[in-house]
Amino acid sequence: MARQAKLVILGAGTAGLTALSEARRYTDDVLLINAGPYGTTCARVGCMPSKALLEVAHAYGRRDWLEESGIRGAETFEPDLPTIMAHVRKLRDRFIAGPIETAESLGERSIHGQPRFLDPTTLEVNGERIQAETMIIATGTRPNLPEAWRAFGDRVVTSDEVFELQAPGRRIGVVGLGPIGVELGQAFAQLGCEVHAFTKGSNVAGLSDPEINASLLKVLKSQMSVTTGADVTLRQSDDGVMIQGEEQEVVVDWVLASLGRRPNVEGLGLENLGVELDKRGVPLFDASTLQIADLPVYVTGDVSGLRPLLHEAADEGRIAAYHALHPEAECLRRRTPQGIVFTEPGAGYAGLTRADLPKSGVVTGSVDFTQQGRALMAGRNAGILQLYADESDGRLLGAEMVAPDAEHLLHLLAWSIQQELTVDQLLEMPFYHPTVEEGLRTALQAARRELGQRRAQPDLPLCHEPADWALG
Numbered sequence: 170m171a172r173q174a175k176l177v178i179l180g181a182g183t184a185g186l187t188a189l190s191e192a193r194r195y196t197d198d199v200l201l202i203n204a205g206p207y208g209t210t211c212a213r214v215g216c217m218p219s220k221a222l223l224e225v226a227h228a229y230g231r232r233d234w235l236e237e238s239g240i241r242g243a244e245t246f247e248p249d250l251p252t253i254m255a256h257v258r259k260l261r262d263r264f265i266a267g268p269i270e271t272a273e274s275l276g277e278r279s280i281h282g283q284p285r286f287l288d289p290t291t292l293e294v295n296g297e298r299i300q301a302e303t304m305i306i307a308t309g310t311r312p313n314l315p316e317a318w319r320a321f322g323d324r325v326v327t328s329d330e331v332f333e334l335q336a337p338g339r340r341i342g343v344v345g346l347g348p349i350g351v352e353l354g355q356a357f358a359q360l361g362c363e364v365h366a367f368t369k370g371s372n373v374a375g376l377s378d379p380e381i382n383a384s385l386l387k388v389l390k391s392q393m394s395v396t397t398g399a400d401v402t403l404r405q406s407d408d409g410v411m412i413q414g415e416e417q418e419v420v421v422d423w424v425l426a427s428l429g430r431r432p433n434v435e436g437l438g439l440e441n442l443g444v445e446l447d448k449r450g451v452p453l454f455d456a457s458t459l460q461i462a463d464l465p466v467y468v469t470g471d472v473s474g475l476r477p478l479l480h481e482a483a484d485e486g487r488i489a490a491y492h493a494l495h496p497e498a499e500c501l502r503r504r505t506p507q508g509i510v511f512t513e514p515g516a517g518y519a520g521l522t523r524a525d526l527p528k529s530g531v532v533t534g535s536v537d538f539t540q541q542g543r544a545l546m547a548g549r550n551a552g553i554l555q556l557y558a559d560e561s562d563g564r565l566l567g568a569e570m571v572a573p574d575a576e577h578l579l580h581l582l583a584w585s586i587q588q589e590l591t592v593d594q595l596l597e598m599p600f601y602h603p604t605v606e607e608g609l610r611t612a613l614q615a616a617r618r619e620l621g622q623r624r625a626q627p628d629l630p631l632c633h634e635p636a637d638w639a640l641g
């Protein structure tokens with residue numbers, strides 16, 4: 170006799186736990202099955218430990234500016250890597266406690282084991298059969314690592330292992346400069362390590378605007394050696410690992426392999442669902458409801474491959490649980506996309522990236538933060554912000570940037586894009602002085618000039634007219 174449940178969620182990560190919390194608004198008849206470690210990727214080996222390390226690195230990275238500004242003694246600061254790594258792990262342990270407790274609080278409704286679909290409504294786990302009205306697959310992803318690189322043991326690590334390093338050697342290779350490689354590479358470089366970074370393409374940190382990409386590369390190249398367009402191989406060396414590119418070779422103590430991530434789908438028996446799988450082995454699903462064909466099975470979080478970020482995994486968890494329990498309901502709208510890379514200066518996009526823009530009908534406005542007042546006084550004057558607006562009505566479409574306080578500017582822009590605000594409407598907003606946001610105003614003014622909308626009157630709306638932003 171199979172155990173019965175209304176809903177089964179596979180995976181106790183961010184998507185799975187958010188699906189659980191959404192589902193429990195409607196039913197308590199939910200089972201959570203997790204095959205790997207608890208605590209979520211974000212809190213355990215992702216967003217949280219990486220940002221904890223970056224905070225320390227950015228603080229130490231300001232020592233030259235302190236000296237320049239008249240604060241003496243900075244040359245005596247010394248990064249103690251073992252203690253820094255222990256500090257990161259201590260914070261990590263604090264962050265994983267909540268998600269672990271949520272899973273534990275389910276008691277017998279939380280199952281640790283590797284589930285396998287027998288058909289769309291039946292699973293087997295730990296030898297037990299479970300039948301459910303509906304199921305959610307939220308099994309996440311794991312780092313790619315070429316098979317041959319496993320032979321290097323703990324000299325080649327991924328983001329899954331890097332935070333466990335007790336006393337990392339100071340000569341470091343980083344292979345792959347997506348957001349994770351760039352963040353961790355900069356962190357160790359700022360902490361005084363010798364970092365050699367290699368990436369296959371010409372773009373880093375997921376940026377697509379060539380000017381913005383060049384701006385981040387300039388910063389990174391002042392801190393570490395960076396080779397783009399590099400397809401490297403690794404070889405054992407007497408005192409470490411040799412990284413060989415076409416024109417150079419370098420020996421490092423260890424390598425961070427940040428080569429993208431793959432979905433956790435092995436062993437799930439997805440072939441028993443009787444639907445087509447994509448080339449990653451994930452069943453084809455509807456991108457708005459996350460439902461697989463007309464089955465009562467949903468795909469959510471990073472495993473979906475749609476938007477592999479924490480807040481998106483959480484939203485997808487909500488969407489999947491809502492639709493799983495209300496199959497006839499109208500679909501829920503996604504929020505404006507944004508991606509933030511926590512380098513110093515920060516980098517990222519809001520709304521459409523340069524690569525996503527239509528080929529015509531777009532104007533741009535930019536600001537160079539090397540000359541921006543507030544950035545200069547903070548010694549954080551690096552980066553460029555580029556805005557994209559619709560030529561026909563001035564509506565903001567997107568932005569890419571490398572900028573001080575990029576995480577805040579990107580939120581401001583994502584919120585404005587979601588509200589469908591125009592360049593003119595944004596220029597009616599208050600800008601305090603002296604702030605980094607004044608740089609955003611400079612970019613908006615440049616976009617307005619491109620739009621040919623320089624009006625004979627100031628930015629302020631006329632008294633007898635409601636402000637544009639108050640309409641609609």
Ligand SMILES: Cc1cc2nc3c(=O)[nH]c(=O)nc-3n(C[C@H](O)[C@H](O)[C@H](O)COP(=O)(O)OP(=O)(O)OC[C@H]3O[C@@H](n4cnc5c(N)ncnc54)[C@H](O)[C@@H]3O)c2cc1C
Binds near residue numbers: 209349482
């Ligand atoms: C180094 C790093 C830094 C990051 N930084 C950021 C950031 O700053 N901001 C941001 O928004 N995002 C960041 N991310 C991405 C973010 O961590 C992910 O988007 C998010 O964790 C995805 O959540 P998820 O629930 O889909 O997957 P996960 O949290 O990975 O959850 C999947 C769960 O499924 C379990 N599981 C695996 N296989 C099975 C199976 N067969 N059966 C059952 N259970 C299974 C796993 O054990 C896990 O508990 C970062 C990621 C990394 C690696």
